[in-house]
Amino acid sequence: MSFKGSSMTRSSNPFAGPEPSAAAIRDLNIEVRVPIRLDSSSMSYYTWKTYFNLIFCRYYLTEHIDGSVDSEYMRGDPEWSAIEATIIRWFYQTVSKDILHTVVAQDDDACDVWAKINVLFTSNKLQRLVFLQQEFFGCHQDNSTIDEYCMRIKMLADELRGISAKVYDDLMLITLAAGLNEDFINAASNLTLLPQPTFQRVIVYLKLEER
Known part of the structure; x- marks a missing residue:
């Protein structure tokens, strides 16, 4: 060969x-x-x-x-x-x-x-970066389930990482908390009380709250 x-x-x-x-x-x-x-x-x-x-x-x-x-x-x-x-x-x-x-x-x-x-x-990294960042920071739960909402944030973060943008867990958590609907106001305020919160741990917590 x-x-x-x-x-x-x-x-x-x-x-x-x-x-x-x-x-x-x-x-x-x-x-x-x-x-x-x-x-x-x-x-x-x-x-x-x-x-x-x-x-x-x-x-x-x-x-x-x-x-x-x-x-x-x-x-x-x-x-x-x-x-x-x-x-x-x-x-x-x-x-x-x-x-x-x-x-x-x-x-x-x-x-x-x-x-x-x-x-x-x-090939159009800059244009795609702008589009994905708008989607990411403008992401809201609205009528979605916690699973659907968190999956959306995770997919957007992965796409951003795919074009070499740095998206850390802290930024994902801030974006997630900011976009939760009014049913999760108390849960969002309690996120800061979680020991060593990670994106996955917060998803588990929010799913329990949803139930």
Whole structure:
């Protein structure tokens, strides 16, 4: 196997891991392992990318999407090509129609498709940062349950972290408390009394209050 800019082969790379079977990769149910659909209007990019990174690590597929292997050289290898086709199909199955039509191209390899999808969410960092911060700091519970409200804050925080914004637990807790509806006024004032409050501990406390 040829690596870009290197004479190293896969067999001499101690970090490469076992070569995955094309049949085993093909038979994975991607919709179970990535149980969300990525679209440009939802807060799902960070989670979608995290699910895929776990799959790439678990099945030693990282070299298919990190640009370390010359895919042109590898196209003569049937196993490699079969795995490439499967990964590309995974991407197409887990994105919205709008994203699919934006990135689809006949001769792309898995690395190309992965890069195209990621750049849709990272190329306009400043604009996305402004949008996400507005959503995050303007988040209110309204008629949502505690679970729904906290999940919304967590997803927004994850999306912000995905574009290198620093969102600490303290900021999440302040935002959460500020957006609680009037039924939780007393609970919000008691949050400061919790010993070593974390976002997860506060969720547990608020769910008990909700009951």
